Amino acid sequence: MKKISINVIGVDLGATNIISLLVSKDGEVVARDARKTMGAKGKKKTISQIIISAKDVLKKGEEEGISAESIMALGIGGPGPLNGDGGVIHVAPNIPGWTNTNLVEELEGEFDLPVYLENDANAAALGEWWLGAGRGIDNLVLITLGTGVGGGIIIGGEVLHGARHTAGEIGHMIIREGGLLCGCGNHGCLEAYASSSAVVKRTVGAIKRGEKTVLTDLVKNKLEDITCKLVYDTARDGDKLCKQIVEETGEYLGIGITNIVNTINPEMVILGGGMAKAGDLLFKPVRKYVKEHAFTAAMKGVKIVPAALGVNAGAIGAVAHVLKKKDLLKMIESFDTDLIN
Amino acid sequence: MKKISINVIGVDLGATNIISLLVSKDGEVVARDARKTMGAKGKKKTISQIIISAKDVLKKGEEEGISAESIMALGIGGPGPLNGDGGVIHVAPNIPGWTNTNLVEELEGEFDLPVYLENDANAAALGEWWLGAGRGIDNLVLITLGTGVGGGIIIGGEVLHGARHTAGEIGHMIIREGGLLCGCGNHGCLEAYASSSAVVKRTVGAIKRGEKTVLTDLVKNKLEDITCKLVYDTARDGDKLCKQIVEETGEYLGIGITNIVNTINPEMVILGGGMAKAGDLLFKPVRKYVKEHAFTAAMKGVKIVPAALGVNAGAIGAVAHVLKKKDLLKMIESFDTDLIN
Numbered sequence: 001m002k003k004i005s006i007n008v009i010g011v012d013l014g015a016t017n018i019i020s021l022l023v024s025k026d027g028e029v030v031a032r033d034a035r036k037t038m039g040a041k042g043k044k045k046t047i048s049q050i051i052i053s054a055k056d057v058l059k060k061g062e063e064e065g066i067s068a069e070s071i072m073a074l075g076i077g078g079p080g081p082l083n084g085d086g087g088v089i090h091v092a093p094n095i096p097g098w099t100n101t102n103l104v105e106e107l108e109g110e111f112d113l114p115v116y117l118e119n120d121a122n123a124a125a126l127g128e129w130w131l132g133a134g135r136g137i138d139n140l141v142l143i144t145l146g147t148g149v150g151g152g153i154i155i156g157g158e159v160l161h162g163a164r165h166t167a168g169e170i171g172h173m174i175i176r177e178g179g180l181l182c183g184c185g186n187h188g189c190l191e192a193y194a195s196s197s198a199v200v201k202r203t204v205g206a207i208k209r210g211e212k213t214v215l216t217d218l219v220k221n222k223l224e225d226i227t228c229k230l231v232y233d234t235a236r237d238g239d240k241l242c243k244q245i246v247e248e249t250g251e252y253l254g255i256g257i258t259n260i261v262n263t264i265n266p267e268m269v270i271l272g273g274g275m276a277k278a279g280d281l282l283f284k285p286v287r288k289y290v291k292e293h294a295f296t297a298a299m300k301g302v303k304i305v306p307a308a309l310g311v312n313a314g315a316i317g318a319v320a321h322v323l324k325k326k327d328l329l330k331m332i333e334s335f336d337t338d339l340i341n
Numbered sequence: 342m343k344k345i346s347i348n349v350i351g352v353d354l355g356a357t358n359i360i361s362l363l364v365s366k367d368g369e370v371v372a373r374d375a376r377k378t379m380g381a382k383g384k385k386k387t388i389s390q391i392i393i394s395a396k397d398v399l400k401k402g403e404e405e406g407i408s409a410e411s412i413m414a415l416g417i418g419g420p421g422p423l424n425g426d427g428g429v430i431h432v433a434p435n436i437p438g439w440t441n442t443n444l445v446e447e448l449e450g451e452f453d454l455p456v457y458l459e460n461d462a463n464a465a466a467l468g469e470w471w472l473g474a475g476r477g478i479d480n481l482v483l484i485t486l487g488t489g490v491g492g493g494i495i496i497g498g499e500v501l502h503g504a505r506h507t508a509g510e511i512g513h514m515i516i517r518e519g520g521l522l523c524g525c526g527n528h529g530c531l532e533a534y535a536s537s538s539a540v541v542k543r544t545v546g547a548i549k550r551g552e553k554t555v556l557t558d559l560v561k562n563k564l565e566d567i568t569c570k571l572v573y574d575t576a577r578d579g580d581k582l583c584k585q586i587v588e589e590t591g592e593y594l595g596i597g598i599t600n601i602v603n604t605i606n607p608e609m610v611i612l613g614g615g616m617a618k619a620g621d622l623l624f625k626p627v628r629k630y631v632k633e634h635a636f637t638a639a640m641k642g643v644k645i646v647p648a649a650l651g652v653n654a655g656a657i658g659a660v661a662h663v664l665k666k667k668d669l670l671k672m673i674e675s676f677d678t679d680l681i682n
Contacts, residue, residue: 090638139504153604155496162606163480166639169603174596174634177517186634255515259600262510263494265503293515293527297431298507 007066008322009054009113011076012120012314013046013103015039015094020053021315022061022071025328027131029312031060039095046095047103050076051110072326073114075318077123078103083165087117118321120314121168122159124307125152127317128270130329132308139266142307143170143256145273148183149191153264158324171195175255193252196228196275203231203245213241232278246278247285254289261294261302272307279306348407349663350395350454352417353461353655354387354444356380356435361394362656363402363412366669368472370653372401380436387436388444391417392451413667414455416659418464419444424506428458459662461655462509463500465648466493468658469611471670473649480607483648484511484597486614489524490532494605499665512536516596534593537569537616544572544586554582573619587619588626595630602635602643613648620647 006025011018014037022031033056038045054074062068079092087104107115118126125134125142134140138157144150149171153160160167171191172184179188180198192198204223207216215234219225235242257269275282287304294302309316323329347366352359355378363372374397379386395415403409420433428445448456459467466475466483475481479498485491490512494501501508512532513525520529521539533539545564548557556575560566576583598610616623628645635643650657664670 151604155501160496160605162639163608163643164606164638164641166636167604167606169606169636169639172603172636173600174516175518177520177593177596179518184636252518255518259514260604262513263492263508263601263604264501265505265508265510267504295507295510295513295525297505298503298510300505302504 005066005070006328007061007071008319009057009071009074010315010317010319010322011050011054011074012123012311012318013037013050013076013078013095014120014314015079015092017311018046018049018053019311019315020050020057021312021319022057022066023316023319025323027316029316030064030066031057032312033057033060034311037095043095043097043101047106050107054107054111071113073116073322074107074111075116075118075123075320075322076103076107077118077120077314077318077321080119080121080166082117082119087115089117116318116322116325118159118318119152119165119168121150122152122161123315123317123321124150124272124309124313125154125168125270125317126159126320126324127309127313127315128272128307129154129157129317130320130323131316132313133270133305134268137268139264140268140270141168141170141260141264141266142270142272143253144307145194145196145253145271145275147195147197149195149256150273153266155264155266159321170256170260173256173259175252175259190252190256194249194256196273199228199231199245199249199275200226202248203242206241206245211241214239215242228275232275232281236281246281249275250282250285251289253282254286254293257286257290257304258294261290261298265298266302268303268305270305270307272313276306346407346411347669348402348412349660350398350412350415351656351658351660351663352391352395352415353464353652353659354378354391354417354419354436355461355655356420356433358652359387359390359394360652360656361391361398362653362660363398363407364657364660366664368657370657371405371407372398373653374398374401375652378436380433384436384438384442388447391448395448395452412454414457414663415448415452416457416459416464416661416663417444417448418459418461418655418659418662421460421462421507423458423460428456430458457659457663457666459500459659460493460506460509462491463493463502464656464658464662465491465613465650465654466495466509466611466658467500467661467665468650468654468656469613469648470495470498470658471661471664472657473654474611474646475609478609480605481609481611482509482511482601482605482607483611483613484594485648486535486537486594486612486616488536488538490536490597491614494607496605496607500662511597511601514597514600516593516600531593531597535590535597537614540569540572540586540590540616541567543589544583547582547586552582555580556583569616573616573622577622587622590616591623591626592630594623594627595634598627598631598645599635602631602639606639607643609644609646611646611648613654617647 092098151170182189492511523530
């Protein structure tokens with residue numbers, strides 16, 4: 001009798017950082033590496049960074065007694081829109097020069113492993129579904145609140161990809177027709193109101209319109225030093241303008257979530273990204289708005305909660321993506337971690 | 342050798358009319374009955390109307406040589422929110438006195454047949470998917486434009502029910518934060534802008550604000566006689582205000598569809614209900630808006646088309662619901678209508 005473990009490498013290719021994890025089929029993180037994406041240095045450099053990072057966790061795994069044979073595949077979450085089945089990243093808005101890159105081919109050439117590609121936001125949603133805030137919840141929506149607003153939708157335990165692999169672009173839901181200009185060129189998108197950069201922009205706009213706040217003193221009138229975190233911290237300290245901005249942000253997000261609850265009716269909405277760490281300051285107005293505006297029947301029992309996996313969500317989700325492709329996630333409950341040979 | 346046909350009764354329970362169809366497994370409509378719902382006369386009366394209507398198509402079917410044994414089940418589309426699996430209509434907003442009615446139990450007591458209940462908008466979406474505009478399209482969204490704005494979502498060939506059987510409430514997507522008051526109590530819902538009653542309301546509002554239109558002459562200043570159809574007809578004749586109202590309605594609908602395309606990314610959006618008969622007058626501005634505002638990658642290949650089944654969609658979809666439950670729809674392609682015994 002011999003113990004056989006099954007392990008997967010999960011990589012999250014972000015605009016700033018690459019995170020690689022070596023994860024067992026049962027969700028135990030065995031090794032981790034994080035390094036810079038170096039997107040500005042070109043595609044070749046970034047691919048080399050991915051390879052170095054993945055090899056680093058392989059090495060660390062070996063030191064922990066994980067044999068190369070036990071590693072079944074490499075999963076990677078990359079910027080969208082992409083075609084997961086074809087392995088191609090069509091456009092990477094925040095990493096220049098990646099148009100129509102077949103990342104799967106590039107990586108399969110380097111590792112003697114099958115490689116599976118998933119959109120990064122979908123991967124993060126899968127990660128939270130597998131090991132995070134959404135454990136056991138088969139119908140959930142993840143909304144990431146960062147420089148942009150991203151999203152991943154899971155229905156019946158499967159990622160909703162849609163007809164063109166672009167489902168989940170929740171940040172570009174129009175919530176105020178004719179409203180603020182969004183980076184995508186439209187007006188009134190959720191992202192233009194509820195991303196961390198939108199919070200900063202709305203705050204700076206209010207200051208320029210003459211609204212009073214202690215923020216101006218805190219940044220010594222250098223408005224470019226205002227961050228989303230600073231706005232939330234200052235709101236927590238009782239500053240009137242910041243409290244108002246934070247309250248409004250909750251309401252804008254509430255509109256987006258109300259629309260999701262009425263349309264898709266998930267069991268859970270998970271908020272991730274830096275802003276989700278603001279706790280009650282963010283969640284209270286969001287929950288209040290949704291409770292007051294979504295259909296009562298749709299809203300019953302819908303939980304709105306913070307993400308649990310932090311920056312690791314994408315890499316963990318990339319592992320979950322592999323395990324799902326291999327039909328191994330369903331098996332966890334039916335047989336034990338160790339196989340008898 | 343004996344021919345065995347399989348047939349299903351499909352019923353659409355609407356606020357005004359009940360439509361019953363006898364439909365073969367292959368989608369041939371053998372018999373039809375339509376009669377008043379008579380909701381104001383109480384639940385008992387309406388249930389009796391359903392029974393009379395279903396028995397009518399049974400009788401007509403018999404006259405066409407359809408034996409009672411060939412009828413495998415009765416499917417019914419009813420007003421939501423409901424719990425299709427439990428057979429219970431929780432609330433019927435437009436038929437009084439129906440709170441928590443177990444319609445399946447009521448009908449199974451009357452017919453010697455299994456009865457299956459589905460939400461009416463979902464049933465209409467299923468109908469269009471099976472035999473209408475969405476034939477062969479497994480990812481589609483149906484939006485019905487009537488007194489209200491309803492919706493049904495089909496993903497991977499299955500109705501999206503969501504956690505509480507309330508998915509698809511597209512009419513209550515907020516498209517203009519703080520906008521017009523909706524019947525649901527919220528402000529800025531799609532329904533408050535793009536339903537047929539909203540079109541009338543917005544037109545009357547404009548006239549009362551002093552805008553000039555030939556409509557006032559056409560209805561001899563009786564503004565209560567203005568209908569949605571009249572607004573569209575008058576727009577077609579070149580009236581400036583009506584043209585503007587119609588154009589704006591297309592844009593509002595365009596916002597809703599843009600949000601659906603970016604979030605769910607279906608292959609097709611079908612517009613049903615009376616207003617969808619307006620043709621290019623409605624579809625041109627809708628398609629233009631979505632093309633200009635939805636993500637290019639998401640929008641590629643998305644068709645926005647009118648519904649094909651008219652008022653029969655719900656009853657046909659109720660039949661499709663039964664056939665899906667019985668796993669009979671998949672079989673259509675693999676074996677012929679006639680079984681050899």
